[in-house]
Every structure is written in structure tokens, then in C-alpha cells.
Amino acid sequence: MKTAALIAALAADATPRAGVGGRMLRALVPALALSALALVLLWGPRAGLAGVLASPLVVKTLLPLGLALPALALVRRLARPEAQGGLPGAVLAGLAALLALAYALALARQGWAEAAAQWWGLSTLTCLLSVPLLALAPLAGGLWALRAGAPAHPARAGAAAGLLAALASAAIYTLHCPEDSPLYLPVYALAMLPVVAAGALLGGRLLRW
């Protein structure tokens, strides 16, 4: 087939298609609703949730939600063939460094023994299992949306989708999680890790173009 003929055929198929952003809206909203519903029905909200959300402890939920915003921007950016991490990537890295610093300070003030006691809390295992489970639907939705894109680095784009899913899932899980010490933070980070890894692995396979 001559190139001119190919062009003529391609131009006949000019119907607009949904891009990554449109597909994200279509996939992530129901996926997050599903995860939230699963939490309410299968895990159950923690006792006195309304009171907790009205107290300063609401930060526990707002922190992952706030981090999910630059993660969302990062996913959309990495879906383009010419893009690097750019601003959203830098913002995320900066916030992560800030969190690590704040955590180091808290650790220095309260001591390792106290931190270790928090890590081996009663719900640590539940957290490590729940966050990946609740991230399944948003991860699938994010990867499906990314299939409309042309990421320069499929595995990296997949990892970003995993990070977004993990952050959203973590925010949802906080509605159940009974641990309130800031020293508990690494357990969440550890719980999110397999989701990011799964995103990278699946992205490398599914997002090539």
C-alpha cells in the first residue's frame, strides 16, 4: 500500500477518541467508588469515624489524598511519548523527602522503641494486605486509561499508575485503620510498595506501543 493511500484511509477514521484524561475520569471514578464501597461493606469504618474526621487526625486521610494529586498529574504526563517526570515528578519527590525528614525528626524525639511498638501494632498485617487489595480496581483503571497513551517509558508510567492507585487506596483504608501514631507511617509505605511494583511490571508489558 502506498503511503498516500494509507493517509487517505487514516483520514477517513477521524472520529475523535477519548484520550488518557477522559479514560481516567471514566475508569478511576467507578474504581475508587468500588474500593470505598468494599471498605465500608467488608472492612467497616472505624469506630467513631465522624469524630475522627472532625479532629486533627483527619490529616491521616488528607495526606495520601494530597499526594495523589501530583501523582495523577505525573501519570497523565508520563502517558505522552516526549515527556519526562517534570514538575509533578519533582513535587512528588520533594514531598516524599519532606515526609522522610519529618519522620526522622519524630523518630529522634520519640525513640526507636516507641516506633517499633507502633510498627508491630495490632493491625499491621491487615494494613499490609488491605492497601494492595483496595488498590486493585484503581490500578486496573489507571492502566486501562494509560493504554490510550504512548508512554516513552511504559514501566515508569505503569509505576506512576501504581503509585496513584496505592495513594488512593491508602486514603480509603485510613477510614478503617485504628492506628493513629505518626510513627506508623512506614507501614503504609511498605503496604504501597507492592502496588507500585505491580504497576511497573504490568506497565512494562501492557503499555508498549
Add this chain to the structure above:
Amino acid sequence: MRAANRGDGRAYARLLTEVTPVVRGIARARGAALGADGCEDVVQDVLLTLHLKRQSWREDAPLRPWLYAITRNKVIDAFRARGQRVTLPVEDLAEVLAAPEGPDPLEARDMERVIGRLDPRSAEILRAIGIAGDSTAEVGARLGLSEGAVRVALHRAFKALKRLRERMIE
């Protein structure tokens, strides 16, 4: 491109026609080892890819880096298909000039091969619109399909072509 992404077929055809010599220039400069028809295969591969991925271009972004990134990726794929490893720095591509205009030098072979592997009806629709220059309405009337059904079939045919080409590379 903006008009094209909103469904203006004529603007889209013009854009593809203007972009082709630029892509061909890059393919020839970077993929000289592929030979002239190998380069034309790359050009067609790029056109098919940018068609299916056209929504990954953001309206406020410049078109060139996006186009170069896709072309570079497809040149690499072409070398990979021949079992050679190559790395192409992005920056170099910005210096490449468009290939001289002229009649389409060659029919790309790969595309014909993968079209032959499509189901007969998709291949017929593709050839009727591309080579014979029929409109979707004419093709639909001939095959007893609605215009919408022809459009859907055409889009599916492009996606199938892409999958078949990917399989050739692996």
C-alpha cells in the same frame, strides 16, 4: 492537529500529508541501514501509530517533540525487528530536515503483508477507502453496511494492523 483531533477529516488528511516528509526525513537520516523501502515501512508505521495515539498529544504542547518521539521509537523498533541494537539521542533529531518532496517512492512491503493477514472484509474496506478513494458512505452502500459500521470496522482494522505489526517485531 487540533482540528483533526476534533474530528475534522480534511484538516487531518492535510496534517498527515505535511508530516510525512518530515517523518521520512528522520527515517532516512536515522535508518539509512534499513534501505529505502525499509524506511518507507517506518514512515507508514509512524503514521499508523500517530493515528492511534493522536490523543496523547496535548493541545497546548508543540507538535514536533511529540512527532520526533514517536518516529524515534519506530526507527528503533525497525532495527529491533532486524535484530540490531541501536540508541538514538532525541536531541539529534531536531536537526534533521524534511526529505525532498516527490512522488511516493515505494510501496511499503510490511504494510501490504499485514493487510493481507486482516480478515477479508476489513482489508477490502481499507483498500477501498485508501487506494480507490471511496468515501465511507460508498463503501457502506456496496457492502450493505451503515456508514457508522464502516467507520467502526475501519478503526478496528487499524488497531488490528497495529497488533499484527507489533507481532512482527517480537
